[in-house]
Amino acid sequence: MTNQTILQIEGLHVSFQTYNGEVKAVRGVDLHLDKGETLAIVGESGSGKSVTAQSIVRLIPSPPGVIKSGTIRFGERDLTQVPDQEMYKIRGSEIGMIFQDPMTSLNPTMTVGRQITEGLQWHHDFGKGEALQKAVEMLRLVGIPNPERRIHQYPHQYSGGMRQRAMIAIALACNPKILIADEPTTALDVTIQAQILDLMKELQQKMETAIILITHDLGVVAEMAQRVAVMYGGKVVETGRVDDIFHRSRHPYTWGLMDSMPRLDQKREDDLIPIPGSPPDLLDPPRGCPFADRCPHAMYICHEEMPAWTEVSDSHQVSCWLEHPDAPAADRDEPAARVNIR
Template sequence: MGNILEVNDLHVTFDTYAGVVKAVRGVSFHVKPGEAVAIVGESGCGKSVTAKSIMRLLPEPHSKIKSGTILLNNSNLVDKREREMQKIRGNEIGMIFQDPMTSLNPTSKVGAQITEGLLKHQNISRKEAYQTAVNMLEMVGIPNPEKRFNQYPHEFSGGMRQRVMIAMALVCQPKLLIADEPTTALDVTIQAQILKLMKDLQEKTNTSIILITHDLGVVAEMCDRVVVMYAGQVVESGTIHEIFSNPSHPYTEGLLKSMPRIDMSRDVKLSPIPGTPPDLLAPPKGCAFYARCDKAMRVCKENPPLYEKVGDSRYAACWLHHPLAKNTQTTS
């Protein structure tokens, strides 16, 4: 079976007063039908920009997809006009945004916001749209959905608003769901409920999921594969087991070392990654992680590593996997 989504060599820039920010630099990954793929990395690494590029929701005219393709069922979204994208958003691709309070219209009842997509994309009556929306509210775990249908977003708690966002994203039964930090603003208990809800809905509807997050615990709970981004590039990708048990890139290793684990001894201290990410107004000539890497070599400073296969289903961009790496003198 083919991929539902393929992102190939995507480059995205932003025009600012300071210059051109190269926010996404050659990102490539794919998503299979029914698969959950996580995109992880520090803030500012290009995760959300990549997601919004797929939805074609980047702010205009200051942003631009410079090159690359975004293939949804082999149809290139980069070439679509805005009118064509309006037919795709919500219908073929759903998106859960980071902050439900700012993503929902405070002046419109939640029922009207859910049925809007149904009435736009599907040839059904308002009565049918109402019943579908009520059923979806019930499916995402909102009690008394008939009453809640006619309430405003401010009458919902944070967790309930996030459930409304999930209902809006899934009401037209899209084949791909993009969840951008869907549990960031929620407490731990509600976070667990939302993750379980998304996993249950994925199994029921066979929806593919792209989960944008910096929380590796959420990734372990939800996803099949991981795409690790740094400074606008993909530095490693592989299955959950491969990434968590034996990371192939020093940046991925650093992320895992900075994350607390339930089996960790009290005497073991977390090891944060030193330094800060590079300035994407003027990206480094070589490896973007060079200045923060304790395994950096001379070749890393001047030459960007190739993104190559390093295992059965794992890819990484690191000179450490080069056959001559053992004979190369390190910077230390």
């Protein structure tokens, strides 16, 4: 780990035991997060984004879930190995998390103020009065009006946008080094989404918190992130800075994500180009590239072996057989010839 890297994930494998067999949800993920940056993890539902994020804070339900192998280094600690008691102290205090649906994540039987003060008293030994004052400050910081009154209200008395702001207040109350935001704006309308994103950026600058943003919304990625990891079939298939992914992407799956985005110059909804087919069955994952069955550029070897990483630049890496020197040149708009490059 470099001086700037605060989180390093290497070779992470996570599985879930089911009646039908072992679901290999995450298959060898490597990622890093630098101090103060925002890393976006994007991909379709079922690609392994949320499981990767939940593994960092050990929130994978066990059973049926298990971290089978790999390391998650946070400073000098491997989070896959620390005792549960130490993990309780790390969650909330050093790593905060904003969940996808605040209505189901907030406790409906507790006031919002109590849910904020709980973490402060647990992690920092705040007295009741001091913790309540800090909770009021946090609600004011995240833009909730009249926080002295609102702090005594229950989640059902908040609007959707206010509940998400309350979730952010809870996650940031202990000033964590890392904030994991799992689809933080999915349930909100567009206007409130923009407000929440602006709030997260503002708080990140004030508190110097690094953010892992889990999303399928590439517009949110363009607004928030400095780096992007594209996941598919439990694997990371391309990583790079935002400009690399949006303007110089090299993986056909990333091309598919970009082509399925609505653009201002499109006049009809049917101009959107969906990715044909379905994600792979992770009960029996493919031995080659997970995208091969849906890829218009797939070659024979794509189905047989997983491609190695290619360094496109210092900031941009891709795992695709099209980068092999013997592969045919790939036109993004035309399928490649089916050749064997063994």
